[in-house]
Amino acid sequence: MRVSETTHSAVSCKSWIRTRAKATKPQLRVPGQASHGSIQHKVELWASVEAGDVQRVAQLVQDTGPAVTRGSSGCTLLHVAAANNQPEVVEWLLQVLSPNLVNKAGLTPAHLAAMRGHTQVLRVLLADPHNDPLARDPAGNTYHHWLVKPLFEAVLEGDLKRTRSLLSVGGDPDMDGGRVVGGTLMRELQVTTARHLATTLHHNHILRLMHKLQKEAVEKSNSCIQADQVMAFGSITQSPLTPQVAVQRQRMRDVYKVNSAYVAILSYSSFQMRPDLHLPSSHTGARRLARVFANMGYTGHVHWDLTAEKTKQVMTQVRNMDRLSQYDCAIFIVASHGTQDQHFLTSDGHLMDTQWMCNFFRESQCVQLRNKPKLFIFDLSCDNYRQEKREDQPGQRTRVVEPLSDTLCLYSSGGELTWHKVSKLGTAFTRSLCHTLVHHGHQEFHDLYRQFLTTYTTMAPSASPHLRNLGFRKKFCFTFPSITK
Incomplete structure (x- = not known):
């Protein structure tokens, strides 16, 4: 009984x-x-x-x-x-x-x-x-x-x-x-x-x-239905590199084999009940990044102004789509307001945990990307939104979690104060990233990152980007010279 x-x-x-x-x-x-x-x-x-x-x-x-x-x-x-x-x-x-x-x-x-x-x-x-x-x-x-x-x-x-x-x-x-x-x-x-x-x-x-x-x-x-815009770029089917480049990469030891990649860009520019937080540069930067990745042979989608629930739905769809196993790499980019390197703001005013997004693609839950490089890039502006941050919130407890692997996280800033120098072409972070990918995408990632730092700090001298390595075990290159020419 x-x-x-x-x-x-x-x-x-x-x-x-x-x-x-x-x-x-x-x-x-x-x-x-x-x-x-x-x-x-x-x-x-x-x-x-x-x-x-x-x-x-x-x-x-x-x-x-x-x-x-x-x-x-x-x-x-x-x-x-x-x-x-x-x-x-x-x-x-x-x-x-x-x-x-x-x-x-x-x-x-x-x-x-x-x-x-x-x-x-x-x-x-x-x-x-x-x-x-x-x-x-x-x-x-x-x-x-x-x-x-x-x-x-x-x-x-x-x-x-x-x-x-x-x-x-x-x-x-x-x-x-x-x-x-x-x-x-x-x-x-x-x-x-x-x-x-x-x-x-x-x-x-x-x-x-x-x-x-x-x-x-x-x-x-x-x-709860809300229409959202989605822009696809590149071929939605697998877009492998040329055979010569693919063979060249496979011969390199201790290097992630990246013959194709899927890119998901989440851009948030308008926020309900907070017109003062409007970020028109977010959509401009998202389009520029989409063009750069499309020229590299990468494919993916740009999503505009999603609510928190829609953000979860989109990430779930990406994680569970069958063709994700065809790609050798996945890149996720978020452009919005945020609080340091911990949260980003969705269009309905909810804060989402950046760590949650990373954990969503851990090996046990996303077998399609097992042993494959995963890059998370967060372009977060904290200068206005930090005023809304509650100081009386209790600190987060440290819990035992499944460790991440083959993951890199790049944040526009790791400090408390983040100020975005914005132009019609987008934030300094996005413009620096696009410039570096176009001119140095063939370099190994850590060399490329140094080039990025040089460009970014020139455009925004007060910037302090933050890079976290979470089990990224091999060398990684976005493109090869033959691709960028």
Whole structure:
């Protein structure tokens, strides 16, 4: 018999009230300084996570550290808490662990919670601002796919309350269950979706619920629709370099093989309710960059003035598009207002995390770009928007995350004060970047970067660009001399 979520919630809530005051932000032990009893503590830690003892988990993690994993499965503490339906433990662990960590099977905590139908845990995970709701396992399943299995079970039992709970966290009544359900149920009843199953079983009360929630979702989606402009440049199919250049690159050791590349440019020039932040130079610079990359043989799209939700949708489409595997490199450029090198502003006034964008293309979630170079370029103006920055915001906690690899990040400024010298041709940062790519694109990246610094500091003497290397292991060149002539 399954214990109802209502009963479990009441019991766990009382436990949470008793323990929450004591479960403060952990003072974690430095790696390598664990005590002699740490092995025993790890055993007890796993048991405490499974049992939902938040207070004991908080005490033991101070000794073991949060990055422990379980045996051959590679499950983190967050995986185990999610699999055992412990939302309070999940909420506490999210202080020190990223919700996007994967185990050795490539599953996130949300995948495990979804396949078991743990809706309370899913709500906690989905509420985390850094959670990637469209993270895929190696088979291409998101947590939405895994919700189909418990949704089928709820419909089969005619459980209206559980069906509602599963639909409220992203269960799709029209998603084909063949990936995760299978078995006797689908063969004997010859159904493919949860809605089809409800129809076959004449569960009209569930069908009415599905129709009502679907209508509400459509109305909400229609109210959020905003037309955005997209400009394609280059050939949308793969555009390889000439055979001679391709062979030349392949012969070079310790160099990323880049015969083709996809470029996504996100330009934000107008901002709702803030006409004082208008950046006409953003679109000018985006067009110039598109021309430069098109002349290199690169292909891609420019997106104008996206909302935060549209930005997420576009990045998801890029990450999941099949032809991305055809390219040897991906370049992402954002031009907007921002706060140092941490956030950029979308057209609807939301701040998005630059680190989120980088993490969106980490290896476990974007296999098409595995072992391929990924460049993120952020042209962010902070001079006006920094006045809106709240000084009372708490500092971000450091959490254990999956490390990035083969990634370079270039920011227009790494300091607190950023002033953009703007002309009709765009910002000094964009103009310097275009000039450097045209004249020095054949040079190895670090040599090219030095040339860029010379040009940029000449145009904007107060500029202080910032370059971060995140596992960029080889040499990289944009073009070869034969391409630029």
